[in-house]
Amino acid sequence: MDDRRLNLIITSIYSSAGAPGCEDFAEIMGFKETDNENFKDLDEIAKLIASCHLLRKLRSKLNELQQDVVYNKFCALYLHLLVDRFLQCPPMPGGSAQGLVEEFRLNNTYMEMMAAVSHSPYFTKLLRSQQPKAALGKELMRAVAQRLVDLAPTWDRKMLNTPPDREPGYYESAAGTSIQMLSTLLAAFVKESADSPVRVTPQVKRALIPWLKKWEQRHRHEFLGMVCNRARGQLESRLKDDEQQIRRMLKNWNVCGKPGCSKTSNLKACGKCQTVRYTLLPQSRRESRFFTDYSSALWCQESMTEVEAPPELYTLLKSLSTPAHIASLAFGHAGHLFAGSDDGSLRVYDLSSFKVLKAIRGLGSEVSSVVCMKRAGSEMRDAWVAHGRKISKFQLESPKMIQNPEDALITIDVADTDADVLNELALNMNKSHLAFTLDSGYVGVIDLSTNAVTRMEIKHESVCGSVKFVPDRPRELVSGGYDTVLLHHDFFQGKVLSRRQMDPYSVEGGMALSPPFVMSMAMSCSGVIAAGTADGRLFIGFGGERNLTTKGPKKKAKKYEGLDEDETLLIKVAEGPIVAMAFSESRTLTVSTLMGILTQYNLIYEDAGSVVLQQVWQKESPGLEKVNALVADEKRLIVAGFAKDGRGAIEVWKQNVSIANIGKAPKTSE
Numbered sequence: 001m002d003d004r005r006l007n008l009i010i011t012s013i014y015s016s017a018g019a020p021g022c023e024d025f026a027e028i029m030g031f032k033e034t035d036n037e038n039f040k041d042l043d044e045i046a047k048l049i050a051s052c053h054l055l056r057k058l059r060s061k062l063n064e065l066q067q068d069v070v071y072n073k074f075c076a077l078y079l080h081l082l083v084d085r086f087l088q089c090p091p092m093p094g095g096s097a098q099g100l101v102e103e104f105r106l107n108n109t110y111m112e113m114m115a116a117v118s119h120s121p122y123f124t125k126l127l128r129s130q131q132p133k134a135a136l137g138k139e140l141m142r143a144v145a146q147r148l149v150d151l152a153p154t155w156d157r158k159m160l161n162t163p164p165d166r167e168p169g170y171y172e173s174a175a176g177t178s179i180q181m182l183s184t185l186l187a188a189f190v191k192e193s194a195d196s197p198v199r200v201t202p203q204v205k206r207a208l209i210p211w212l213k214k215w216e217q218r219h220r221h222e223f224l225g226m227v228c229n230r231a232r233g234q235l236e237s238r239l240k241d242d243e244q245q246i247r248r249m250l251k252n253w254n255v256c257g258k259p260g261c262s263k264t265s266n267l268k269a270c271g272k273c274q275t276v277r278y279t280l281l282p283q284s285r286r287e288s289r290f291f292t293d294y295s296s297a298l299w300c301q302e303s304m305t306e307v308e309a310p311p312e313l314y315t316l317l318k319s320l321s322t323p324a325h326i327a328s329l330a331f332g333h334a335g336h337l338f339a340g341s342d343d344g345s346l347r348v349y350d351l352s353s354f355k356v357l358k359a360i361r362g363l364g365s366e367v368s369s370v371v372c373m374k375r376a377g378s379e380m381r382d383a384w385v386a387h388g389r390k391i392s393k394f395q396l397e398s399p400k401m402i403q404n405p406e407d408a409l410i411t412i413d414v415a416d417t418d419a420d421v422l423n424e425l426a427l428n429m430n431k432s433h434l435a436f437t438l439d440s441g442y443v444g445v446i447d448l449s450t451n452a453v454t455r456m457e458i459k460h461e462s463v464c465g466s467v468k469f470v471p472d473r474p475r476e477l478v479s480g481g482y483d484t485v486l487l488h489h490d491f492f493q494g495k496v497l498s499r500r501q502m503d504p505y506s507v508e509g510g511m512a513l514s515p516p517f518v519m520s521m522a523m524s525c526s527g528v529i530a531a532g533t534a535d536g537r538l539f540i541g542f543g544g545e546r547n548l549t550t551k552g553p554k555k556k557a558k559k560y561e562g563l564d565e566d567e568t569l570l571i572k573v574a575e576g577p578i579v580a581m582a583f584s585e586s587r588t589l590t591v592s593t594l595m596g597i598l599t600q601y602n603l604i605y606e607d608a609g610s611v612v613l614q615q616v617w618q619k620e621s622p623g624l625e626k627v628n629a630l631v632a633d634e635k636r637l638i639v640a641g642f643a644k645d646g647r648g649a650i651e652v653w654k655q656n657v658s659i660a661n662i663g664k665a666p667k668t669s670e
Contacts (some may be wrong), residue, residue, distance in 0.1 A: 002035075002150070005046070006046060006049060008038060009038045009039075009042075009046065009049070009050050009051070009053075009120045010049070010053050011049065011669065012036075012038040013053050013054055013057055014053070015055060017309060018061075018096075019057070019061035019062050019066075019070075019564075020054050020057055020058045020061075020070070020076070021070060021073075021392040022070050022071075022073040022074035022077065022612070024039075024054055025051060025054060025074055025078075025113060025432070026074065026077070026078050027039045027054075028042060028047055028050045028051050028054065028109070029047060029051065029078075029081075029085065029109060029110070029113070030042070030047075030081070031078045031081050031082075032078075033214070040520065043092070043093040044089075044090055044091075044092050044093070044108060045092070045093065045104075046102055046110040046111070047108075047109040048104075048107075048108055048112065050109075050111075050114055051109040051113060052112060055112065055113075055116055056209075058070060060403060061326060062340070066571055068120070069646065071116060071117045071119075071120050072120050072122060074113075074117060074158075075117050075120050075123060075126075076122060078625075079117070079122060079126050080126065080133045080136070082110055082113055082117075083110075083111045083114070083126070083136050083137055083140060084136055086108070086110035086111060086114065086140075087136055087143055089104065089105050089108065089110075089140055089141070091532075092104055094266065096264050098155055099525060102150065102151065102154070103151065103154070103174075103500070105147050105151075105486065106144070106147040106148065106151055106174070106178050107174040107178070111177060111178060111181065112177065113242075114181060114277045114501050115177050115180065115181055118181060118184050119200065124188050127140070127185070127189070128188070137584075138197070138345060140185055141182065141185040141186065141199065142198070142199075142200060142201065142204070143183065144178060144181055144182045145182055145200045145205075145208055146176075146204055148175075148179065148182065148208055149204055149207045149208050149211075152208070152211040155171045155175055156172070156214070156215075158171045159171045159172055159215075160488045169214040170218065172222070172223075172224045173223075173224075174225040174571050176223045176227050178315070179212070179224070179227045179228055179231050180227045180231075182231050183230050183231040183234060184371075185353070185456060186200075186231065186235070187234065187524055188654055191350075192492060197654040205235050208235070209232055209235055209236070212228040212229075212231055212232040212235075213232060215228045216228035216229045216232065216348040218582060224502075227663055240347060253530050254491050266453065267271035271526065282441060282502075282642060301507070309427070310344065310414075311361075312602070313616065313617040313655065313656060313658060314600075314617060314636075314637065314653040314654065314655055314656070315653065315654055316512070316622065316651060316653055316654075317636070317652045317653060318354055318651075318652040318653075319623050319650070319652075320349070320354060320649070320652070321437055321643070321647050321648065321649060321650075322341060322347065322647060322648030322649070322650070323343070323437065323647060323648065324341040324342050324343035324647075324648050325341060325342045325343075325628065325641065325642040325647075325648045325651065326339050326340070326341055326342075326629060326641055326642065326648040326650055327342045327368055327628050327629065328340035328367055328368055328369050328370050328386075328628070328629050329370070329629040329630065329631045329638060329640055329650075330370040330371060330372050330383075330553070330631065331372065331631055331633065332348065332380065332381040333352050333374075333379055333381065334351075334635075335350060335352055336348055336349065336350065336351065336353055336357070336379075336380070336635070337349040337631075337638060337650075338370045338372060338380065338381075338383055339640060339650060340366075340367025340368070340369070340370050340385065340387075341367060341648055342366040342367075343366075343368065343399065344361065344362060344363035344364050344365055344366065344367065344387060345359065345360060345361040345362075345363070346359065346360040346361075346363075346367050346370065346383070346385060347359050348380075348396060349650075351636075351652065354652075358379075358380070358402075358403075359401065359402045359403070359485070360383075360385065360398045360400060360403045360404070360407075361386075361395055361402060361404065362402075362404050363385070363387040363392070363405055364387065364388060364405070364406055365387045365388030365390075365421065366387065366388070366421075366496060367385055367386065367387050367424055368386045368387070368421070368422050368424070369385075369424045369425040369436075370383055370384070370385055370425070371383070371384040371425045371427045371434065371622075372384075373427065375395065375430060377395060378397040379398065379661070380397040381411075382394065382395050382396065382397075384425055384427075384434055385395060385435055385450040386422035386423070386424070386425050386436065386466075387422070388415075388421055388422065389413055389414065389415035389417075389418060389420060389421055389422065390411050390412065390413050390414070390415075390422075391411070391412045391414060391425065391446070392405065392406055392408035392409075392410065392411040392412075392436070392438060393408060393409045393410050393411075394407065394409065404651065410451060412446060412451060412453065414436055414438070414444055414446075414453055415438055415440070415657050418438075419439070420438050420439050420440045420442075421438070421439050422436055422437070422438060423436075423438065423439065423464065423465045423466070423468050424436070424439045424465060424466050424554050426467045426468050426469050427469065427479065428469040428474040428477075428532065429469065429471055429474055430474040431448070432447070432448055432449065432474065432510065433445050433446065433448060433469075433491070434446045435467045435469060435477050435479075435584060436447055436467070437464040437465060437466065437467045437479060437481075437492075437554045438464060439463050439464075440459070440463075440464075441459040441460035441461060441462055441463065441464045441481060441483070441547050442455050442456065442459045442460075442464065443455070443456045443459065443464055443467055443477070443479045443487070443489060444456065445459075445477075445491045448631065454491060454494075456479075456487075456491060456494065456496075456498045457494045457495070457496075458487065458489075458495075460481030460483045460485060460487065461481070461483040462477065462481055462483040462517075463482040463483075464479055464480070464481040464485055465481065465482065465518065465519065465520075466479060466480040466481075466518060466519075466520060466521035466531070467478065467479045467480075467521070467591075468521050468522070468523035468529070469523070470523065470525070470527060470544065470560045471523065471524075471525055471526065471527050471546065472546060473560055475490050475491060475492040475493075476488065476489065476490055476491075476497070476524070476559065477489050477491065477562050478521070478529060478560075478562065480518030480520075480521050480531050481517075481518055482515075482517040482518070484501060484502040484515060484516045484517060484518065485499055485500070485501050485502070485518070486499060486500040486502075486521075486531060486534075486539070486563055487499050488544035488559075488560060488562070488563055490559070490629060495559070497559045498542075498560075498561075498563045498564070500541075500563040500565070500568070502516035502518065502531075502533055502537070502539065502570065503516070503570075503662035504516060505533075505535045505537055515534060515535070516533040516534060516535050516537060517533060517534040517577075518531050518532075518533060519532050519533060519534050519577050519578055519579050519580055520532040520579055520580050520581050520591075521581070522581045522582050522583050522589065523583070523592065524545075524583040524585075524586045524587065524589075525583070525586055526545050526546050526547075526586040526587075527539040527545045527546050527562060528540065528541065528542055528544075528545050528562070528583070528587065528603060529544065529562040529563070530581055530583070530589050530591075532577070532578025532579065532580075532581055532591055533577070533578060534577040535572075535577075536572055536573060536574035536575055536576055536577065536578060536593070536602075537570055537571060537572050537573065537574075537578075538569075538570070538571055538573045538574075538578060538591065539568065539569070539570045539615070540564040540568060540569040540570075540571075540603055540613070541563055541568045542562070542567045542568070542603075542605045543561035543562050543563065543564035543566070543567035543568065544557075544560040544561045544562030544563075544564075545562075545586075545605070556645050564665075567605070571600070571611070571613060571614065573591075574591075574593045574597060574599075575593070576593045576594050576595055576597075576609065577593060577594045578591050578592070578593055579592060579593065579594045579627055579628065580627055580628065580629055580630035580639065581630060582630050582631050582632040583632070584633055584634055584637065585630040585634065586594070587602060587603040587604070588600065588601070588603075589601050589603060590625045590630065591630075592621075592630050592639055593627070594626055594627060595625075595626065595627070596620055596621030596624040596625075596626070596627050596639070596641070597618065597619075597620050597621075598618065598619050598621060598630075598637070598639060598653075599615060599617065599618045599621070600615070600616050600617040600618070600637075601613050601614060601615055601616065602614040619653075621639060622642050622651075622652055623641060623649050624632055624639065624641050624642070624649050624651065624653060625641070625642055625643055625644045625649075626641045626642055627640070627641040628640060628641040628642075629641070634655070635654070635655055636652060636653060636654050637653045638650065638651065638652050638653070639651050639653070
């Protein structure tokens with residue numbers, strides 16, 4: 001097909017109104033007759049190009065839950081045809097080179113679409129179905145593995161020397177998509193016996209594993225390397241537990257299907273469609289519509305309620321610029337803002353005049369965290385400052401406008417090496433202990449009466465970036481790390497009381513493109529815990545919430561229960577890492593992505609035990625290139641990082657009082 005026709009097809013895709021639907025994909029692939037002249041009589045090359053652009057438009061127009069409605073409907077109607085076309089590839093255009101013909105046996109529009117829909121429970125249902133039209137699904141795993149073996153030598157050469165007619169990374173992407181599909185199939189058929197005709201033969205396995213190992217080593221920490229590592233582990237039977245988990249996720253057997261409910265225990269099968277499982281809760285007739293053929297797979301994964309947000313809940317009041325990137329923020333009293341920079345400086349701003357009142361410089365390392373403490377008889381708070389491997393306390397109520405490291409009241413070295421730097425500080429409610437986290441994964445506590453340093457016995461396996469004390473429990477704290485784990489400690493006993501692992505988010509192919517590193521955390525005054533992950537998910541835990549409105553005694557649990565699985569929500573809310581968050585009220589949470597998408601949520605915990613996330617405001621930062629820190633109170637939120645020109649940037653957003661009470665979360669109750 002000539003370039004002019006291809007350009008017309010691509011232009012028509014992006015110029016058409018609205019988001020693509022499942023019928024558009026079916027028309028491009030020839031599964032359905034079309035009235036669209038641009039989609040008629042497409043050859044296999046044009047189908048691949050058109051479907052890739054259609055997928056790109058779908059992802060740009062719809063959020064992931066809306067995309068799933070399209071994917072699920074496509075699967076319900078056309079999935080068996082999709083698998084059939086992949087296994088029995090239609091002929092290529094006349095005159096195509098033999099190498100291109102071989103390549104398109106694996107890298108074609110049908111593989112791209114299978115990768116897009118393979119996270120749908122319909123996909124796994126087809127694979128395990130005994131119906132005649134689903135029989136070809138049992139051939140998929142062997143076909144994908146064999147074609148990978150056939151193409152691996154050619155693709156390996158082209159990865160090293162990309163042909164002029166291919167963009168850099170083309171073959172790495174093609175191989176990654178195919179290997180990800182193989183990994184999904186290995187997980188789906190994990191219960192098949194070793195000699196099953198469904199599984200990859202020993203001969204093909206022996207031929208494929210060296211290529212996976214080679215690409216894994218060459219592309220470590222890249223998408224191709226990640227999927228090679230997982231697929232190789234599955235073929236070598238090293239990942240049985242992971243396969244079982246992915247299989248449950250593919251079947252949607254791992255979470256309640258009731259909208260707003262995140263329960264993962266006491267799950268019962270839906271007798272209507274057998275595609276979802278859900279908690280046995282009373283259902284109204286209104287709720288039953290969620291369990292229809294097309295939407296059941298959508299609603300059984302996650303629930304998220306959005307409301308029409310007032311467009312001006314917050315307005316940008318002031319933008320401030322600094323020479324160096326802002327790395328940390330903290331409120332002093334209501335009118336002071338402490339801002340730490342990556343050049344080892346700290347500034348204290350007056351939030352009424354936006355002038356710098358005090359400063360510290362020359363700390364030698366990034367000011368990664370600041371904690372303020374009230375000093376009797378003074379409006380200016382003292383500051384505990386984390387810089388490099390040291391924590392210093394400064395009295396800002398001093399005649400000196402600018403202080404230096406030697407002005408610190410005390411400096412404590414808490415790390416073993418210069419490479420083991422501090423990340424976050426936290427102060428307990430009694431103001432008696434200061435917690436800290438380190439790149440080595442350690443969590444520590446300083447007794448402020450003696451300055452003695454204690455480290456927790458159990459450390460994170462990777463960087464520990466976040467820590468928060470539990471309100472009303474001065475001995476208990478929660479830490480989050482890049483090992484994808486939340487740990488609940490009692491520092492007095494030196495024990496881990498509970499933990500929560502962030503399971504990978506199942507996307508195309510049942511794989512996670514970004515590990516769920518814990519990037520940020522917040523703890524409300526009532527004990528609700530929130531955490532943001534690198535894959536754009538938000539964790540909310542209500543199990544340890546205290547009632548702030550009821551008078552009289554209330555039985556206190558023996559330990560904080562905020563990580564208990566039965567009262568938590570883990571939901572995809574963003575396309576990038578959630579790097580900063582803060583509670584402004586007990587159930588009002590504001591979060592920011594790395595790229596500066598600011599969103600405020602009301603958190604609702606219903607009597608039936610379900611958790612609902614209600615979005616009330618969202619705005620993209622106009623001046624921040626990357627976000628590092630966020631603080632919020634009842635009147636304002638402040639976000640900071642650096643701007644496009646490389647300078648540090650702080651944005652102060654003011655809440656509009658006239659509409660501040662719209663959509664407020666209900667108060668906590670018994």
